[in-house]
Amino acid sequence: MTDGKLINAEEMAKAMREVSIAEFFEKNRHLLGYENPTKAMITIIKEAVDNSLDAADEAGILPTLKISVKELEARTIYNILDSNGYEIGEVILEGRKPILKIKDRYAKYEETKKSENKTEYIFSAGQKIYNVTETKVNNGEDKQIELFSGADKLKISKTPLGRFRIIAEDNGPGVIAKNVSLAFGKLLYGSKFHRLRQSRGTQGIGISGAILYSQLTTGKPAKIISTTEKETAEMEMRIDVSKNQAHIISQKIEKNKEEKTGLRIELDAEGRYIEGKQSIPEFLKQTAISNPHAKITYDGPNGKVAFERGTEKLPARSHEIKPHPYGVELGIFTRMLASSKSKNLKSFLQNDFSRVGPKNANEILKISKLENIKPEKLPHEDIEKLHRAMQMVKLPSPPTDVLSLMAEDLILKGLRKEIEAEHFVAVSRPPAVYRGMPFAIEVGLAYGGKLANDQTALIMRFANKVPLLYHQSDCATSQAIEEVDWKRYGFSQSSGSFPQGPLLIFIHFASVWVPYTSEGKQAIANYPEIVKEIKLALQDAGRKLYLYVNEKMRGQHQKMRHELFEKYIPELAESLEKLTDEKKEKIIAQLEKINKKGERSEKVDREEVGDKK
């Protein structure tokens, strides 16, 4: 190609090769929640927890989850930097066989040469040979790494990484043995992507993504024990990345002799463990708040925590709905046409969409000026016509009774059991519609107690009961919080920012489809309808809370006044005694009587207002 020759088809075919799932994964880490070692750990836990809770909901079981994270060993990644200090690759020498990766391409490992204090690893990538030397320094206590490409020495920086064993165990219905390899071993396999129903996971990359990450970072297989009512299947598996399917290493199936069912998954993965605002314990705590019917125990590197069940009541079940014509995207619409089983367009519109009756279907066809042909035969250029016509017909809103809401009762129970505050309020708004999708906003506020007095309010965001820990500032919830006038509810707030004070704001967005701002799935897009609903819910809750805050502040104010006068009474009495020879004890007694009286009535306050001249 470089000598100017035309490329023939054969050469092109050689250059084109199937993008492996592993490569896809590597290149799209940021979309999948694995862009950094800290977030990767949280994502693994999140995928396991989402699966367990969704399964328990569907089976009508009160979920009991056990999560364990234990550090196995620490190791070091060497990041390769270009002359500007940007990362272009990495070297990993410990653990399995040495890895050298530059610009997303793995160099081929050739051989290792060892001398007394020096080990040399040799890699090749195309024409280039890379030498990595590891020299023992400080009497063998430390190592010094150098990377050469020919005579050029490449810049390297060190990142310590841990290797962790993550175990997630639930009491759900389990997965039958023959489905395990499908459910855990195939990426983008799942039942949730094409349907419209409120659930936690949607993309289908979920738990198999976690297994792939584990495999890519540690090379260890995943261990799964699934116990259904009938049998217990124990297996070790990897994902065969070229075929995108499970590769079962070992499998043992026994009859289930006990009554217990459940699923246990064990993964080794590389990551960085932290605790704090964006961490596994925080994720689990927030999950416990939004799922007060779940019991979650966590055994982490720094000790055990238990989040007890706050209620025995199962949450309302969500229902599947068909898409509403106003909300369906052209791409999905095209796919729906292609896979429809309806014999003609009219019945396609009536059967595959919600809120389209015979009359509306006829009207759509009339506007689009299309023949009532078989859906799959609709020519490409007409699909858009039909799609446009659907938006022009006046249709009723989609059904809204399909959402699984926490309701005020469960919001309060969730907050009360995990947050040490003195007063709680909750508001569950009736469902509304954005772009043909039903959604509902639920808000909880916790006030006082151990919540910090002098700091910005704490925010907890949830989409379909799943905590959102990242990208807070991009989220519709943040915009709504900023737009609410919190001064009305007794909090200080500089314009366009979050309120200050001992306040925690819980916001739950429930919908059959969550409009995330990006594939990172951490922020809700700010559609005007959504922001408006969040604001209304916050204002509603703010008013409820203010009844308490106001009462408390008034009490405090009264008390402060009372104490202030108390301090000045002896002084006044002494001065008056000097001035008039009245006994000060008598004056003090009389003044204290008035002070006490003033505390109960509003009389003193009224006088204060009256004397401003």
Next chain:
Amino acid sequence: MIEKKSETKNNLKKIGSDVVKDIEKGANPTLEIPIRSLANIKFDEKNKMIMMGSSTSQRFFFNAGHVRKFVQTIEAAALAKELIDVNKHLSLREAFYRMKRTLPDSQINLVDEQVESNQAIEDLELISDASREQLHINANKMGSVAGKVVIEDKEDTIDWSKLGSGGWAIPSNVEDIIFKRVNAKFIIYMEKAAEWERLHEDRVWDKLNCIIMSSQGQATRGVRRLLQRLSTEHKLPVFVLTDLDIWGFYIYSVLKYGSISLSHISEKLVIPDAKFLGLTVDDVIKYDLKKHLIKFEDIDIKRMKQVEQYPWFKDNKDWQRQFKMLKELKGKAELAALSSKGITFISEKYIPEKIKNKEWLD
């Protein structure tokens, strides 16, 4: 305005007993205090002085915003009564320390800064209808006097003509001074001590048979009261000598008509017979002082625009002429500049000639 000690004491006692009565009734104790602000000031055309209006404000004990000042005022009253009882005087600074103490079980001081005790004392003057001096609380003394006058002060007899080069230092309280013999035809009051020293060295008071008196800058209460007493009790005209600038005019204005901050005791301070002797713009021209002018600053012009509009200057042709000429002069002149005409020029030529020719402003 009350005159006798016993009356002052009774007034103080009454303030206390009124508060006690409120307390016994179970009511919120109040003090009624005349408002000391520009809005409550008016110029009394008949008596030609600035007077305080009749607006008052109420101060409550059971009011979070008032309680501190309320107790401070009552404490000031108790302190004044004690001083009268033992016949001792305190300076404002001493009164501050006397009132300053920490409230039991707290970190609150009854007064934290002298400004607070000063204000409490000023408020007490208003409600007790007695001046600070009558309450036995004094300001710093700052002023000198010389002349053929004999007085009695605290049973000492003092001859103002026999006090060497320093003269008699004017105390802040001149209420109890008795004039035994006054042998003078008029008083010369000057803005600066330097001019007083010039006149004293030249024995002007002897040569012209007058009293010479000065303070530094604005006249203190003691000086003003002494001037007023001499002026009214002995019918002596008061001639005022200041630098030629708006600040000098204002010193004269305060002496003659009073000021806002002391409007409640105007009748004890103002000197309706005061005359402005100099420097005038005419003097500058006559004595060729133009080469010694100091250029105006913005603040000088700004202040002039306010002062020339005062009711007592507004319709006075002579004064309006001075303001106009001063503006055209575009600079100010100091009394000291007269020394360019000769060391004793001010004593031997300027003052005698001006008084002889009646070249003053009224």
